[in-house]
Amino acid sequence: MNILAYTMEEIKDPTNILEGQRFEFLLDIEVDEEDELYTEGGIDLRVIASKNDDAIKIANYFFIQKSDQAILEFGLEEDEEADVLAFITAHITAGE
Template sequence: MDILAYTMEELLDPTHLIEGERYEFVLEIAVDEEDELYTEGGLEIRLIVAKKGDEFSIANYFITAKAEEGLLDFALEEDEEKMILHFCQEHIITGE
C-alpha cells in the first residue's frame, strides 16, 4: 500500500465535549493488483485521527472506491493501520 496524496484538516469542537484534538485525513492510496483491496480507479481512505496528549489513535475510517464513490466493506490489516497512523502522526506533528 502506497499513499499517493493526502489532505489534512483539524476538526474543531466548539462545544469542548471531545477531549483532545481530532484531524480528518483523506488519503489517496495505491495497492497491488493481487491485494484484496485493489479496485480499478484507485482507493481513498477517509479517517479521523485522535490526539490526546502524546497519544495518537485512529478513531474511525472508511475505504472508498474512487471511481464508484462507494464505501467498501473491508477492514485494514493491523500493519496497514499502524503504517497509516504513523504517516498521519508525522504530518500532525510537523503541521504539513
C-alpha cells in the same frame, strides 16, 4: 499499499464535548492489482485521528471507491494500520 497523496484538516468541535483534537485525513492509496481491495478507478482511505495530550490514535477509518464514492467494507491489516498511524502521527506533529 502506498500513500500517493493526502489532505489533512483539523476538525473543530464547537461544543467542546470531545477532549483533545480531531483530524481528518484523506489518503490517496495505491494497492497491488492482486489485492482484494484493488479497484480499477482507485481508492481513498479516510481516517479520523484523535490527539489527546501527546497520544495520537486512529479513531475511525474507511475505504472509499473513487469512481462512485461507495464505502468499501474492508479493514486494515495490523501492519498497514501501524503504517497509517505512523504516517498521520508524523504529519500531525509536523503541523504543530
